[in-house]
Amino acid sequence: MEKIFGKTEGLKKSELKRLSNLYRRRVPKERVLTPELAQTLASLSQEVGRPIALLLDREGRVVRVGVGDAKDLPIPEGARGERRLSGFRLLHTHLSPGGFSRPDLSVLFLNRLDNLAALEVEGGRPATLHLAFLSPPRGEGDWRVLPPRPYFHYLELDLRAEVEALEEELARQARVRELVDGSGERALLVGVDRGEGPEAEAALEELAELTRTAGGVPVRRVLVFRPHLDPKYLVGLGKLEELKSLAYHENASTLIFGLELSPAQAREIERATGLKVLDRTQLILDIFALHAKTPEAQAQVELAQLRYLLPRLVGKGKEMSRLGGGIGTRGPGETKLEVDRRRLQERIVYLARRLEDYAKRREEARRQRKRRGVPLIAVVGYTNAGKTTLLQALARGGEPGEDKLFATLRPLTRRGFLPGVGEVLFTDTVGFIRRMPEELLTAFRATLEEVREADLLVHVLDASEEGALGRYRVVEELLKGLGVEAPRVLALSKADRAAPYDLLFLRERLGGVPVSALKGTGLKELKETLAEALLKEGVRPQAWAQYT
CATH class of the missing domain: 3.40.50.300 (P-loop containing nucleotide triphosphate hydrolases)
Incomplete structure (x- = not known):
């Protein structure tokens, strides 16, 4: 039986089986849904008493089935690839009248979905259908919501044409920005003024210079006045919503903060915005790695990076250096995260010893100079x-x-x-x-x-x-x-x-x-x-x- 995501507690085996059968469904690539699928989702949602969500790819295949709201269905990481949109669309049911909620539209926006659809269910039958698409950057708002209508009015909507037109506009605007700003990773810079005034502005200007040195393109600078930092989101969840929207309209994929983030803050900000999140320390370490040419400099930079990374290591197994396999590497009960931490610590010890050797040579050179x-x-x-x-x-x-x-x-x-x-x-x-x-x-x-x-x-x-x-x-x-x-x-x-x-x-x-x-x-x-x-x-x- 295929995996069912979301709030599945208390469901019968027969209900889970029927939900699993949804993976066999297929929708024409140019259609939002079919009458058969609409009826099946409505009756099944009424039976289990919960919303149901489907994630479909561009070929109309069901790739994930979930129970709950749109936010309860996890979207695969790295789905966007080289496309401007994710290549996925989400269709879910609403058991009560009403349009999209803010969390629904956030799922559309954060994951760059091709389309978001909500089907209202009345007495076990499909009723009103709500449709939303992303707006082109620098357009009116972050999304475009079509007028709600009975679902059969949208059966002939050419979804494929809508998505292709949006991606064309996204690509055109990206080309224009590249001509104006230059190529490179586009970043939104965030400085925090805790009462420093001009010093905070100078620090934000310096952050822009660091970004350019690292090969990035600072597309916008935002200075947030905040005497007291948010322990979870640094600048507050409301400000992150603004930054997320600004990043979309500037086609920026990275947020760079002028203060050092705690591991928990970095994770929460990335989860809330869907963007890559860096702080000033990471940026400086990246520049050092870019300019390190000699073995000694490379060892120094790598040691600094690993010491910074160690307390921030949370399940990044695939990003670590080579991990042994086979006999002698499978500790009893040892998790992948523990192996990664041990490997990092071993590498740190090795680099520290190498740098001690370099220090001894440098000390000898200094003694010779003094003798001369x-x-x-x-x-x-x-x-x-x-x-x-x-x-x-x-x-x-x-x-x-x-x-x-x-x-x-x-x-x-x-x-x-x-x-x-x-x-x-x-x-x-x-x-x-x-x-x-x-x-x-x-x-x-x-x-x-x-x-x-x-x-x-x-x-x-x-x-x-x-x-x-x-x-x-x-x-x-x-x-x-x-x-x-x-x-x-x-x-x-x-x-x-x-x-x-x-x-x-x-x-x-x-x-x-x-x-x-x-x-x-x-x-x-x-x-x-x-x-x-x-x-x-x-x-x-x-x-x-x-x-x-």
């Missing part, structure tokens, strides 16, 4: 402040910088020369960001040791960026948290792009040397300042330094 007596200057700063480009200009070597967040993940060390000092080593570092995920700080601990061991820091601050003062404070607070005590020299980078007033304001508040690594201005002054700072710290100049 070559000063080490670490270049630090907010992500995308221009650190890599400045290092290339100071050391006359290295890799070209990119206008992306977290483009540099591995500490790149290059030899350079300072007047009056001689040979020095410049090392690039991972860029910082406000509310840096703890998993990343832990994973990149060994890399950040370069900063702690440096003789001098060059704090690179993008003078052309709005909110530069706030970014300066973020970096300084992170350095303080890492226990970094080395003296600093502030480099106001991208000075050629900065407004004169902004540059003057930063110099008055923070000091610093204005530089433009691309145009070469200010580099001589910066090198002289670095040399003075090293000599002040007791670095002994090399004998031939006067000739540099």
Whole structure:
């Protein structure tokens, strides 16, 4: 007997058998229903005293049978595939007069059903039929409800033509958006203002920059004022309804939140909206994974991802790394979820040991540098402040910088020369960001040791960026948290792009040397300042330094 979904408690075996026989029914692909099916559903629904729901595919085959309202019949995951609509339609009965309920229409909307139909039952006979279709994006509302009529008035409705016309319009609008916004995963960004005001707006702008760096297309930004967060839905169920509608009209498949979500919140928001849900930490981890090129950087990022994933693991067995099979892998009573957790923990231990090996090699390299007596200057700063480009200009070597967040993940060390000092080593570092995920700080601990061991820091601050003062404070607070005590020299980078007033304001508040690594201005002054700072710290100049 085929499976019957929903509220089947208390039903007789004969009733379950009759319900199971509905799987043998077939409706012409261009029709909503047939008179025979309408009569069968009405009499059976009256007999069991409960609504009955059928899920049909585009060929008119019954793929699921349920007892209860439309929301009680689970729709198969991943049903949409490459289509704009799911390829499924839902037909269910109503035992009392009335149109669609809000939960009914939510099932249509969330699952992108081809069509939703509700058949009223009166005295065991089919009566009024209600039909609903999705509206095209940016149309009037989220759905289109046809006038209720006796069911036989809709027997000749060409359902196939209605669905094809809707999908054509969906595809046309998607092509237009791609031309305007570019290709990529379309995402709706959600920021939360808990009273921060301009800082919340800046954080939402930064979230958009992170999304673009990850290859997504931020189609709309929504800033929600909420002093107290909803423990279940973060921004409240009502706001999620608005976001769900907005995502549909913008053809967005992803919601990205500017705050870190708890595992329970992520699950509930995804269940309520039917969209993929990410938080800021996941987004940053994804960017790190995108830019990790060396084995060490890849191990660091994977370790951070696994530590983030472990408490959020809820039955994602197929998404885990390779799982052994056969003898020796089937523990007595061990569930798949427990196996996944154990595999993750084993992988975390393995990666942690690998990173310890990398840390030992890095420590040995640092000892050799100290024996040679070559000063080490670490270049630090907010992500995308221009650190890599400045290092290339100071050391006359290295890799070209990119206008992306977290483009540099591995500490790149290059030899350079300072007047009056001689040979020095410049090392690039991972860029910082406000509310840096703890998993990343832990994973990149060994890399950040370069900063702690440096003789001098060059704090690179993008003078052309709005909110530069706030970014300066973020970096300084992170350095303080890492226990970094080395003296600093502030480099106001991208000075050629900065407004004169902004540059003057930063110099008055923070000091610093204005530089433009691309145009070469200010580099001589910066090198002289670095040399003075090293000599002040007791670095002994090399004998031939006067000739540099």
